[in-house]
Amino acid sequence: MNQILTYSVYGSAILVMLIGIYAVLTKKNLIKIVIGLSIMDSGFNLLLVALGYIKGGTAPIFSPAVAGKDVLMVDPVPQALVLTAIVIGFGVTAVALSLVIRLYRKHNTIKIDEIKTLKW
């Protein structure tokens, strides 16, 4: 039972990541590429948080209900990592999209094939 759960949870996270990588590799539209990057980000965040999950644990907050008692808590380290990763991901997305807008103004297209100056 636990084996099935392990495979399904990690498998879905890795599948979302692979969908994102596929979009980055095959799509021609620049905005689609940025969407692929953002999907990849989501998949990886899910994978990290799922690694820290402990069965039967509670959220790592010592609220009055659990303070002083001996309770099992989920791993807080991946959560702190993912917290920063989400904010950084938003910054990356915003900068990438502003680059896309700038490229559109210069070349009047957002297909990579038609932007000739990127080739050498």
Place this chain on the structure above:
Amino acid sequence: MKKLVIISLLLVLGYSLMNTFSDIEFGKKREGISSYFLEHSPDDLQVANTVTAIVVSFRGFDTLGEVTVLFLAATAMGTILFRRRSKHTGLNPQRKSPQASRIVQAAGKLLFPAIMILGAYVFIHGHLTPGGGFQGGAIIATGFLLLLISYRQFKVEHKYVTWIESLAGLSFVTIGLLGMILGPHNSFLENFLNVGSLNDLLSGGVIALVYIAVGFKVGAELTGILDTLINIRETGDID
């Protein structure tokens, strides 16, 4: 053909990743650094929310770097999208977005104070309840976004945004340096205030102060990013 090659490569990648991660059983208790954090966060720092304790105190230097990255992103966007005002092209009539409807405007006016209070609550209580500076800042930016999309003439003064951001960043660094001088171990972001007791609003010493500074900084940065983007749309013209 190319797609087939890519899909097969991705399958290989996915298989190898799956092989790596399937050794780690899902939902099993593991010993590691987390047990140290879970013990020391409520005892030494009197912070109820362990994630906050990790983000601000144990890995506080990392958070400072992250806030810097966000600041760099905002600055880079301003640099990339900057364009000199040409004399003959004012607003392009085709690109002019219509005024939002009256319902949206009224709802925006109604919701804006509530969203502000929610954001402030989230980052002031960051050490007690889930939430903190990043979440509160993002919620505050959402409130400004609501005003920005409902009123065309609403403008965020970049001067004040920059001031708030700089002051918040400076107070973060100042608190860290004060910890170096006054703290018992002389390390960066060391706690030098009374830690109080668990689940009190005034607990955790400097952690609450640092997270409030982070909240102001993130809110100002995200508002600046959104304002830059929306104003680009208003004056955006193709030449």
Place this chain on the structure above:
Amino acid sequence: MIGAAIYAIITKDLIFATIGTSLISLALSVIFYLLHAPDVALTEAAIGVALSTIVFVIAVRNTKRYEED
């Protein structure tokens, strides 16, 4: 969530693709909550669902809406 990801990739209308990413974020924040990570769920809900979507929408409005082959 996987369905939303696939939809966001295959659709030609970029606004719909943006809504697809927003749906991914929404599902992801619910999953984070179920995995006992309320901090991360709050961040994902605020940033992924609201701010990220609006940034994509602004970018699509500044460029072209439809993706052509």
